Amino acid sequence: MVAFFQNLGPARLGAMGIVAALLIGFFAFITMRVTAPVMVPLFTEMTFEDSSEVIRQLDANGVTYELRNDGTTILVPQERVLRLRMDMAEQGLPSGGTVGYEIFDQSSTLGATSFVQNVNQLRALEGELARTIQSINRVSAARVHLVLPERELFQRNQREATASIVLRVRGDLDPGQIRAIQHLAASAVDGLSANRVSIVDEAGQLLASGAGDNEEAMMAASLDERSIAMENRIRTQIEDILSEVVGPGRARVNVAVELNHNRISETSEVFDPDGQVVRSTQVREENGSTNDTTAGEVTVGNELPGADAGATAGGIQEARETLEEVTNFEISSTNRTEILEAGRLERLSVAVLVDGLYTQDENGAPVYAPRTQEQLDQIAMLVRSAVGFDQTRGDVVEVVNLQFAARPDLTLPDEEGLFSFTRDDIYRAAELAIIAVLTLIVLFFVVRPLLARVFEDESAAPEALPAGGPDAEGTVIGPNGEVLQSPMPNVPAIALESTTVKAFENAVALGALQKKSLEQVGDLIKERPDDAVGVLRAWLSEPAKA
Structure with missing residues (x-):
């Protein structure tokens, strides 16, 4: 075995070592890739605090994981994701970067001052509010700050509680959701009014001022919401009725209401x-x-005291x-x-667009036919009755018949994939197929040529020795075939034996063998010069071969 590797030479040994290392690495990569578990997200969009805590728990449990999106997403093996989520929920992870009422479970109240207790209570209330706000669909993260003034004795003017909320949202929040967050915070905090809650998004845009003077704006927004809700309700009622008459999707309804904003x-x-x-x-x-x-005559006698009283009888x-x-x-x-109150209905406008009728011709193609005026009048009468039409109020109902445009085919591809395989299964199968093709390419175009060169059969026929040359046993033959020299030890045979030439017999090994043979022939000529001269003369006297 040692002689075998010595005959290979350092160059061939190095090449074979490099090829062997590459093959071992390639097959090791394929084995690891095929047997690697499927990684799925455990949690996404986590804070760095939660991510570090989750990683610490995974390391303690010996679970393999991968980090994505700058550490905010953690991937774990698919078969363990449910169990890990339950374990993390038991540990209160992820907490969203906030702390709630569990702060009282983590710390001992023995020896804690009232100030520490009040601060912990405020932190817990802020954390619970932030978690509740984060449960809203478009809110990805929230942070809450509360200012709760202490109640002081013998003070007439009590300061109002205020709140500041910072949101990281996905998309935009409509005014209704913003007011919902304000009322949610106001209902959870004692002494807090909804108009004292300010809301800011992550871009620094003011969503709610919280200055306490926006009651009129809130009332106007409430009226707008009432108008939209009324329009949707009336439109739904009309569409439900018309769907039974003209068919589902064969009518379009638009409603506009005008409300009185004066109180x-x-x-x-x-x-x-x-x-x-x-x-x-x-x-x-x-x-x-x-x-x-005083009607009688005035005389002196009448004025005298003794005058007759009868004189006055007149x-x-x-x-x-x-x-x-x-x-x-x-x-x-x-x-x-x-x-x-504000919000009274002043005017109602309804526009109804209905499709026509369709029949089939002789070839089966659809043929459009408009509706009659009588049918349109009946539909208009039905709509007026459904919406509470009032002509004195100025209500308007219009029904128009037009042909609807053909709907494009918006059918989405089946998410289940091919033959009930999911998209992930198809990607996994394609990955395995690519790895298999690469393996076959390496086997056929790399390994197979190397093995063919190693085990290539090269048949070499034995050549007849000329006269005067030594035979296979080292005997020198004369020109007439007579034996000129007995066999000598250590004299190699010049005739080539039919052997299988290995791929590792390179030029270096052959040169060394020829050099050794020439040295032995030179030693033989020095020892027996006469015999050597006879052999040369015999070779020279041979006729030329045709």
């Missing part, structure tokens, strides 16, 4: 004259009389009688205070 307060007092009743009656009667004595006597009656009536009245 009106009216106070009125109404009297009923027909409902009067006697409340009280006052009667005053006065009788009296007067005598007018005066005027006046009687007076007065009757006064006052009757008080009570009239029934009604006092009414009426408040008309």
